[in-house]
Amino acid sequence: xxxxxxxxxxxxxxxxxxxxxxxxxxxxxxxxxTVSASEGETQRMNLFQAINNSLDIALTQDPTAVxxxxxxxxxxxxxxxxxxxxxxxxSRVFNTPLCEQGIAGFGIGAATAGATAIAEIQFADYxxxxxxxxxxxxxxxxxxxxxxxxxxxxxxxxxxxxxxxGAVYHSQSPEAFFAHCPGLxxxxxxxxxxxxxxxxxxxxxxxxxxxxxxxxxxxxxxxxVPVKEYTMPLSKADILVEGDDIxxxxxxxxxxxxxxxxxxxxxQLNVSCELIDLVTILPWDKETIAQSVKKTGRLLIAxxxxxxxxxxxxxxASIQHECFLNLEAPIERVTGFDTPFPHMxxxxxxxxxxxxxxxxxxxxxx
Amino acid sequence: MLPIRLARFGIRSVAANCKRINIGSLxxxxxxxxxxxxxxxxxxxxxxxxxxEFIRPDLYDGIPVYRVMDRKGKVIDPSQDPQLSxxxxxxxxxxxxxLNTMDRILYESQxxxxxxxxxxxxxxxxxxxGSAAALDPKDLIFGQYREAGTLMWRGFTLDQFMNQxxxxxxxxGKGKQMPVHYGSKELNxxxxxxxxxxxxxxxxxxxxxxxxxxxxxxxxxxxxxxxxSEGDAHAALNFSATLDCPVIFFCRNNGYAxxxxxxxxxxxxxxxxxxxxxxxxxxxxxxxxxxxxxxxTLKARQVAISEMRPVLIEAMTYRIGHHxxxxxxxxxxxxxxxxxxxxxxxxxxxxxxxxxxxxWWGDAQEKEWKEDCKRQVMTAFARAEKKLKPNWKEIxxxxxxxxxxxxxxxxxxxxxxxxxxxxHYPLKNFTKD
Numbered sequence: 001x002x003x004x005x006x007x008x009x010x011x012x013x014x015x016x017x018x019x020x021x022x023x024x025x026x027x028x029x030x031x032x033x034t035v036s037a038s039e040g041e042t043q044r045m046n047l048f049q050a051i052n053n054s055l056d057i058a059l060t061q062d063p064t065a066v067x068x069x070x071x072x073x074x075x076x077x078x079x080x081x082x083x084x085x086x087x088x089x090x091s092r093v094f095n096t097p098l099c100e101q102g103i104a105g106f107g108i109g110a111a112t113a114g115a116t117a118i119a120e121i122q123f124a125d126y127x128x129x130x131x132x133x134x135x136x137x138x139x140x141x142x143x144x145x146x147x148x149x150x151x152x153x154x155x156x157x158x159x160x161x162x163x164x165x166g167a168v169y170h171s172q173s174p175e176a177f178f179a180h181c182p183g184l185x186x187x188x189x190x191x192x193x194x195x196x197x198x199x200x201x202x203x204x205x206x207x208x209x210x211x212x213x214x215x216x217x218x219x220x221x222x223x224x225v226p227v228k229e230y231t232m233p234l235s236k237a238d239i240l241v242e243g244d245d246i247x248x249x250x251x252x253x254x255x256x257x258x259x260x261x262x263x264x265x266x267x268q269l270n271v272s273c274e275l276i277d278l279v280t281i282l283p284w285d286k287e288t289i290a291q292s293v294k295k296t297g298r299l300l301i302a303x304x305x306x307x308x309x310x311x312x313x314x315x316x317a318s319i320q321h322e323c324f325l326n327l328e329a330p331i332e333r334v335t336g337f338d339t340p341f342p343h344m345x346x347x348x349x350x351x352x353x354x355x356x357x358x359x360x361x362x363x364x365x366x
Numbered sequence: 367m368l369p370i371r372l373a374r375f376g377i378r379s380v381a382a383n384c385k386r387i388n389i390g391s392l393x394x395x396x397x398x399x400x401x402x403x404x405x406x407x408x409x410x411x412x413x414x415x416x417x418x419e420f421i422r423p424d425l426y427d428g429i430p431v432y433r434v435m436d437r438k439g440k441v442i443d444p445s446q447d448p449q450l451s452x453x454x455x456x457x458x459x460x461x462x463x464x465l466n467t468m469d470r471i472l473y474e475s476q477x478x479x480x481x482x483x484x485x486x487x488x489x490x491x492x493x494x495x496g497s498a499a500a501l502d503p504k505d506l507i508f509g510q511y512r513e514a515g516t517l518m519w520r521g522f523t524l525d526q527f528m529n530q531x532x533x534x535x536x537x538x539g540k541g542k543q544m545p546v547h548y549g550s551k552e553l554n555x556x557x558x559x560x561x562x563x564x565x566x567x568x569x570x571x572x573x574x575x576x577x578x579x580x581x582x583x584x585x586x587x588x589x590x591x592x593x594x595s596e597g598d599a600h601a602a603l604n605f606s607a608t609l610d611c612p613v614i615f616f617c618r619n620n621g622y623a624x625x626x627x628x629x630x631x632x633x634x635x636x637x638x639x640x641x642x643x644x645x646x647x648x649x650x651x652x653x654x655x656x657x658x659x660x661x662x663t664l665k666a667r668q669v670a671i672s673e674m675r676p677v678l679i680e681a682m683t684y685r686i687g688h689h690x691x692x693x694x695x696x697x698x699x700x701x702x703x704x705x706x707x708x709x710x711x712x713x714x715x716x717x718x719x720x721x722x723x724x725x726w727w728g729d730a731q732e733k734e735w736k737e738d739c740k741r742q743v744m745t746a747f748a749r750a751e752k753k754l755k756p757n758w759k760e761i762x763x764x765x766x767x768x769x770x771x772x773x774x775x776x777x778x779x780x781x782x783x784x785x786x787x788x789x790h791y792p793l794k795n796f797t798k799d
Contacts, residue, residue, distance in 0.1 A: 105567025
């Protein structure tokens with residue numbers, strides 16, 4: 001009989017197995033975005049399907065566009081490129097050897113020579129070998145050449161962030177490393193609708209872009225996504241919930257955690273939270289955050305990446321400078337700890353809704 | 367064959383892939399498997415052996431060095447003489463000597479504190495001119511930093527070289543980079559960057575884009591033997607072969623990476639020894655023989671474009687000068703060693719002897735050209751030195767395609783600061799608004 005049934009019948013129901021395999025722990029509940037009817041026909045898509053759709057549109061419209069990386073030909077380990085090689089051909093969707101620095105360098109060269117280069121790094125945890133190419137080369141290509149050469153048509157996509165069991169090398173959120181590199185754009189979508197539009201914007205943007213896709217959302221994030229082609233603006237933060245007492249800022253999966261915090265704060269503390277999805281890490285929308293903090297006087301930033309020099313540090317430093325006299329309390333960051341990302345202890349590591357809720361409580365009672 | 371359950375991801379795709387294998391092909395595979403003739407591993411289907419034998423890396427002398435002329439400039443096998451016209455050969459000679467003269471002047475100018483840094487090309491002029499002459503002017507060049515002769519061949523003017531070294535208002539790079547980091551869009555020479563080897567996988571990507579665009583061009587990638595140790599070099603060679611890219615990898619093996627001699631850089635048969643391992647066509651040439659370099663590059667280009675595959679050329683040469691103005695090579699090599707190459711095996715003298723033997727050059731022409739060349743270099747030098755630097759606000763341009771608000775904000779803050787503290791900033795050297 002099937003393995004799962006065997007375990008359930010003989011171990012779980014007999015209380016011989018302490019693990020409840022059939023139950024999955026999740027630290028968040030995905031809240032879908034909706035679009036107005038004026039956006040036209042929509043289709044039920046999860047995150048990887050929306051990304052697949054976006055890539056398909058890019059390849060259909062731009063004959064120079066190519067997609068490459070490890071295992072992209074058969075559809076990708078997260079199925080983001082399923083069907084694309086069949087549709088657009090082997091010369092446009094192809095596997096490269098297993099070498100991230102090669103993938104990034106190859107992408108830069110292809111972009112320089114006039115192609116729209118869409119590279120995939122299999123996990124954001126493995127983007128580090130490509131750091132030299134991305135930060136020393138791609139980011140600086142236009143600047144150092146006096147503007148005569150650039151690799152603006154390069155986009156690098158990578159799955160990022162916690163997935164429940166990813167541990168040290170399948171859970172990282174490296175956005176802060178790249179935020180420190182002028183010349184790059186760094187974008188993190190919170191769901192399928194945003195992802196489709198943002199990815200297309202990145203592909204068309206005339207600067208090298210990094211697109212980090214929270215992998216836990218690939219299947220769990222499902223929305224009614226407009227089937228038409230559309231883009232979404234980079235460097236524009238989204239105010240998802242309006243409020244007066246405290247500003248909450250996050251990106252990617254954390255946005256959904258913070259949504260629950262908003263509800264908890266309202267129910268248990270009678271506190272009105274303003275929730276902002278930063279969307280783009282670099283260049284980031286300081287204006288929207290500052291406006292919000294000037295109204296609320298309190299700021300909580302939450303991200304999975306470790307505390308020290310995480311992107312929350314940049315937001316905190318800039319906002320205390322912009323809004324010093326408006327602040328009613330210190331700016332709070334709820335983040336991963338300054339440790340590598342652990343395996344068994346993930347429920348304790350994550351900046352979950354209880355840690356964020358506790359921080360809201362502290363700030364409101366400061 | 368049962369579909370294996372993969373936790374969370376990919377379950378349906380594995381099942382879908384399994385459906386594609388039909389019974390007919392399964393039995394065919396079974397028949398091949400039962401045959402004992404060859405190994406069936408997807409990774410290699412070479413041959414069987416029952417002998418426990420390791421391959422020795424020193425089994426043979428190494429890949430031979432292709433040459434056309436002897437060290438004195440005499441053609442050995444006339445069939446290998448490319449029979450270039452007098453005009454072409456004279457242009458090659460003048461280009462190499464002008465490069466040499468420019469190097470002397472600019473090296474000296476750094477010593478005098480006029481420019482901050484310089485790298486000479488002494489001894490390697492043959493690798494530049496021989497290869498550049500065999501390319502199409504529209505072939506895209508990715509260099510390392512010691513290929514100025516290829517730019518000179520294509521028509522980069524003395525003014526343009528000097529403007530970049532001085533970082534003045536006419537520098538194409540807008541004063542952003544150190545001297546010798548040249549770039550030219552018109553001449554299809556990608557701007558040089560300091561990190562070594564990064565240009566190599568980029569050259570491969572560019573070649574792939576060229577292949578797709580069917581523009582009939584190839585990409586030329588220069589690098590040194592030291593750089594070939596970088597991870598990017600391995601990545602580039604592997605990608606170029608697996609992705610069938612029309613790229614020529616041209617290694618200038620000049621014996622030194624700053625102070626590190628080649629015997630401390632690799633243990634195998636140089637860089638050429640690696641080419642076949644990557645599955646690519648390979649040749650080793652005498653880099654000080656302009657015609658050997660020319661012939662090899664011409665052939666490599668033909669192959670790259672007609673067969674859509676990469677080619678590796680290892681050009682053996684010698685770095686006669688110091689690594690840069692920050693280096694004094696007497697600290698790690700003997701003056702005698704350097705003198706040998708300067709006097710006994712120099713690309714310029716070998717070509718001159720060839721021209722003399724053809725009656726295309728003489729002492730009078732040499733004297734006249736030497737003076738003319740020096741005069742041209744000196745006047746360009748004087749022009750470059752007089753020019754102002756670009757406006758200091760160029761700091762903030764070209765970071766992105768469009769200037770984002772945060773950079774604009776920083777520029778404004780600095781503008782206010784400079785206005786207030788003007789006398790503490792060297793504004794008179796920089797172009798005004």
